[in-house]
Amino acid sequence: WHPSKKVWSVSQMDWVNNCTCADCKAIDEREGSPIGSLLTMVNRVADIVGKEYPDYFIHTFAYWYSVPAPRTIKPRDNVIVQLCDIDVNFARPLTDPKNEENRSFMRDIDAWSKIAKNLYIWDYIVNFGSELRPHPNLQVIRPNLQTFTEHGAQGVYLQSWPSSRVGFHNLRAYLAAKFLWDPYTDPAVHIEDFLRYYYGPGAPYVGEYLKLVERTALSKDVFLAWNASPDWLDQPLVEEAESLFQKAFAAVDSEPFLTHLREAYTEVQYMGLVAAPDIEIVNTPEEKTYTVTRKVTTTLDEYVKLVQDLGVKDNSFDKPIENLQTRLRGVTPPARLSSALEILENEFYEIWVVPELEGSILRWRDKKRNVELLRGYESYGSLPGLWQEWSNTPGVREFAVAKSYDVVERTPDTLTIRATLDDG
Numbered sequence: 001w002h003p004s005k006k007v008w009s010v011s012q013m014d015w016v017n018n019c020t021c022a023d024c025k026a027i028d029e030r031e032g033s034p035i036g037s038l039l040t041m042v043n044r045v046a047d048i049v050g051k052e053y054p055d056y057f058i059h060t061f062a063y064w065y066s067v068p069a070p071r072t073i074k075p076r077d078n079v080i081v082q083l084c085d086i087d088v089n090f091a092r093p094l095t096d097p098k099n100e101e102n103r104s105f106m107r108d109i110d111a112w113s114k115i116a117k118n119l120y121i122w123d124y125i126v127n128f129g130s131e132l133r134p135h136p137n138l139q140v141i142r143p144n145l146q147t148f149t150e151h152g153a154q155g156v157y158l159q160s161w162p163s164s165r166v167g168f169h170n171l172r173a174y175l176a177a178k179f180l181w182d183p184y185t186d187p188a189v190h191i192e193d194f195l196r197y198y199y200g201p202g203a204p205y206v207g208e209y210l211k212l213v214e215r216t217a218l219s220k221d222v223f224l225a226w227n228a229s230p231d232w233l234d235q236p237l238v239e240e241a242e243s244l245f246q247k248a249f250a251a252v253d254s255e256p257f258l259t260h261l262r263e264a265y266t267e268v269q270y271m272g273l274v275a276a277p278d279i280e281i282v283n284t285p286e287e288k289t290y291t292v293t294r295k296v297t298t299t300l301d302e303y304v305k306l307v308q309d310l311g312v313k314d315n316s317f318d319k320p321i322e323n324l325q326t327r328l329r330g331v332t333p334p335a336r337l338s339s340a341l342e343i344l345e346n347e348f349y350e351i352w353v354v355p356e357l358e359g360s361i362l363r364w365r366d367k368k369r370n371v372e373l374l375r376g377y378e379s380y381g382s383l384p385g386l387w388q389e390w391s392n393t394p395g396v397r398e399f400a401v402a403k404s405y406d407v408v409e410r411t412p413d414t415l416t417i418r419a420t421l422d423d424g
Helices: 022-031 035-052 100-115 138-150 169-181 187-219 235-251 257-274 300-309 320-327
Strands: 007-009 057-062 079-084 118-124 155-159 278-283 288-293 336-340 342-345 349-354 360-366 371-375 406-411 414-418
Touching: 022 035, 035 057, 035 079, 057 118, 079 100, 079 155, 100 138, 118 138, 138 155, 138 169, 138 187, 155 169, 169 187, 187 235, 187 257, 235 257, 257 300, 257 320, 300 320, 342 414
Parallel strands: 007 057, 057 079, 079 118, 118 155
Antiparallel strands: 278 288, 288 336, 342 349, 349 360, 360 371, 406 414
């Protein structure tokens, strides 16, 4: 920080490798937390600085490994401890007992509030995995700020994205400002105000969309991390969201409401590109097929150009566009894919293979133990849980060797498949 300011930061690195030398380890074991050695050093700096600059403060983080408070050491009166809630579930308020991670943070803030005269908070209100993804956390910003207030926090920093116009970052920033000013104000009033003035006649449908995404995440008990993956998105959500936005577009015929709707709609378009497909399995003696379908409303290239025009950029830490392109392997996912379903079985195992879907092994069931070792048949294209033959090119991310394979030989419990690559 600038040396003319009256707060100087003496903090750990942004990683998880705390010092484990003999002296630091001894302090940390005694204090029950790696903050022990860090705070020992920070207090010494504060003592030295305080003699010459009594109105200055030394700031430090309780972050990653150093979040748990020490057992016996207390921060000096001229030390600011900024507690970070990076490991919590942002789909639910910190005080919600449903998640152990949230309960753990509440234990930490309880402990810090008892010993830190100057307690600050670093809170995360967007998804740093990608600003393009839905991040249904609007319902937790206010109660979390209430929690910080009630634990004596003197300052709160809500970390968000720079000012790109995609999704709902403007709404989130508006609510953050209102709640920082008054953590006990009525959120419904401010949400309604923003939606009415920002989306005009489309506001009711946008409001329904926000409730839909929140409801879906909570019903699936999604752990909404600071960098949450989009693996919880599914086709029913995409289809209902698409319907709501089409109603919003039909209701709006003037600017700036149309532009604001298009900016918000980028979130739905993202879902259409990455959401888990609908899956149809036919497994009868006469027919065995596996089919996936998606509601895709834009191509990958069109979407990338759109969000770039709206200010989305890749930088050294956050790469929303590159990550999306990598996730989709550079191509728009097809609306429909189907393959014959090959089922291999003996007394021990049941194996499902779909040759025309990248030769994927979708299922491996241990019949003796009735355990599913691979569950890709339930979540193809979304979660881990399937096997494929992958290419291995130095410096290039690994992907399936081929889009489709042919069956070369088949017996009741063996299968040979073959793909011809572009180079023959």
